[in-house]
Amino acid sequence: MSATRYTLRRLAELLLVFLGVTLLIYLAVFALPGDPIAALGGDRPLPASVQAALRVRYHLDEPVLQQYLRYLGGLLHGDLGQNFAGQSVAAKMAVRWPTTIALALTAWGIEIVVGVGLGLYAGLRPGRLGDRVVLAGTILATSIPVFVLAVSAQLLFGLHLGWFPVAGDDAGWPMAYLLPGAVIAVFGLASVARLMRGSVAETMRSDHVRALWAKGLTPRQVVGIHVLRSSAIPVTTFLAIDLGYLLGGTVVVEGVFNLPGVGNLLFQAIRAHEGPTVVGVATSLILVFLVVNVLVDLLHSVLDPRIRHV
Known part of the structure; x- marks a missing residue:
């Protein structure tokens, strides 16, 4: 197999793995029992009108797969979403x-x-x-x-x-x-x-x-x-x-x-039930790992010329 074909195949595999893993994370955060909006108020529940407005703002009133597709659309533009305080997840990660x-x-x-x-x-x-x-x-x-x-x-x-x-x-x-x-x-x-x-x-x-x-x-x-x-x-x-x-x-x-650091941000987001932050941070960490993995695989033949990809 030529190097170009092998590279394209590995990139396609990376994309499939990325979509599969991020979908599982998104479903685990937003599809499991529990209401992240209701949890924001803690011991003092938020008024029903405020909860409804927040669900509309963060598209939590839509089917979860539609939410995921919307999230993927934002990723294509480098947007990791916003937390429930209206702060950019990407901006919070950048400083960490x-x-x-x-x-x-x-x-x-x-x-x-x-x-x-x-x-x-x-x-x-x-x-x-x-x-x-x-x-x-x-x-x-x-x-x-x-x-x-x-x-x-x-x-x-x-x-x-x-x-x-x-x-x-x-x-x-x-x-x-x-x-x-x-x-x-x-x-x-x-x-x-x-x-x-x-x-x-x-x-x-x-x-x-x-x-x-x-x-x-x-x-x-x-x-x-x-x-x-x-x-x-x-x-x-x-x-x-x-x-x-x-x-x-x-x-x-x-x-x-x-x-x-970014890990501590994820740690705090899990404790605070900030679903958008959890998904955004996890997505970034997964992407880093997958890209490093593919780069190592592509450079393997450089480290050992005896290796041939099939």
Whole structure:
């Protein structure tokens, strides 16, 4: 299959997935039992006339599929809608994206440095104590729920030891982002370490590495150049895809550490029953992940010329 045809097919698949996922989110927010307009008043219900006017204003009096099609029409013009206070969802997200991007890149950097380092260390010592410790540590890290890990890290390193700020971003980067970034990075870091470990161990047993040893190359040349380059292909692919996960997976951590990012906006919108904000933020995060996924897939053949798309 030619590169152009494959690209068009992947873009068509992206569109179908995007429509399917956003439809499910829209139905989950607006079609499930519950009245978001009635919930706006809290303990003091809004007058019936006000509720009716708000439903007309936000087209909640229309069938849900018609609402969804109207929402898609707005997306084509870059409009993510308005919340029930009349504020633009896109404008609210614009001021929060820098925080989320800084947090995701911090976590990504920790994944690369620590994950690749641990994987390389374990892959060069298969079956030894260091290898077993790394494998056991990665299993333990992925078994702890992110909320538990975030709160525990906040209590230990923030409150008791005082090494990092407990909440907010007043301290700026990097201090305000290192602890929450490390919490997010733990799960991807474990996968990177295990993937790198397996790739290094396999590469070290390959014939071309044995030939390099036979030629008398130093360990620094063999490992630092040839083994790392061959082992980095699957790890690089995973890291590129994981960046999309990091950009969209900061909701809980931003909520715990009270960071003013897009994830925290979604967290607050869910608590406040702001359906338009929930749908708008979720749509943006899904789109970011899908675009990153497709770009990685298209660049896969560049990372490894042996790959041919069929």
